[in-house]
Amino acid sequence: xxxxxxxxxxxxxxxxxxxxxxxxxxxxxxxxxxxxxxxxxxxxxxxxxxxxxxxxxxxxxxxxxxxxxxxxxxxxxxxxxxxxxxxxxxxxxxxxxxxxxxxxxxxxxxxxxxx
Amino acid sequence: xxxxxxxxxxxxxxxxxxxxxxxxxxxxxxxxxxxxxxxxxxxxxxxxxxxxxxxxxxxxxxxxxxxxxxxxxxxxxxxxxxxxxxxxxxxxxxxxxxxxxxxxxxxxxxxxx
Numbered sequence: 001x002x003x004x005x006x007x008x009x010x011x012x013x014x015x016x017x018x019x020x021x022x023x024x025x026x027x028x029x030x031x032x033x034x035x036x037x038x039x040x041x042x043x044x045x046x047x048x049x050x051x052x053x054x055x056x057x058x059x060x061x062x063x064x065x066x067x068x069x070x071x072x073x074x075x076x077x078x079x080x081x082x083x084x085x086x087x088x089x090x091x092x093x094x095x096x097x098x099x100x101x102x103x104x105x106x107x108x109x110x111x112x113x114x115x
Numbered sequence: 116x117x118x119x120x121x122x123x124x125x126x127x128x129x130x131x132x133x134x135x136x137x138x139x140x141x142x143x144x145x146x147x148x149x150x151x152x153x154x155x156x157x158x159x160x161x162x163x164x165x166x167x168x169x170x171x172x173x174x175x176x177x178x179x180x181x182x183x184x185x186x187x188x189x190x191x192x193x194x195x196x197x198x199x200x201x202x203x204x205x206x207x208x209x210x211x212x213x214x215x216x217x218x219x220x221x222x223x224x225x226x227x228x
Binding site: 035092 | 121124146147149151156157158159160161164166204206208214215216218219220221
């Protein structure tokens, strides 16, 4: 079974702080993703990465950056946290296979509150 | 612009009956569709998928139907059980989405014992 582990289940930070959310997957997946989930808005993609040191902006990258120094680890960084970044953050990974589609596998999420 | 839409935010069904969750999409290039189930305080769990070469895929109590001409897919759960109570998300991807999946806003299913 694929295991995607997010470092914290709950996190409380203050406005203006730099916040790091960590995600590790154990299945050697090429693709990794960061989403946020808000009521009524579903899952919105912040950033994704298809290889080490590679990153692509998703639909809502403003105020965020990412780092992928190793294949198994994908970090989301809130450069200067603001209250509108209070949300549930979900990390996912997926395998790339040449001739077949593969689902994304999610971690349990980090509930982040910015005060 | 929402490329994948779930127009019903919630659905209640009696235990033992059929649950039907619906999803519409706008991008005709989507060729892979998935359903995820999410319990509170947990991440989404992959449930079932279908590729555009099929119109039906079945896994136990769960069946996904795809109507490409209508750009519509649905998830049928038969029989529904109280443990099925969760939020269900549909998602889609295609050759022009660059590894990206597009998610609907979710439907909260409540199965009443």
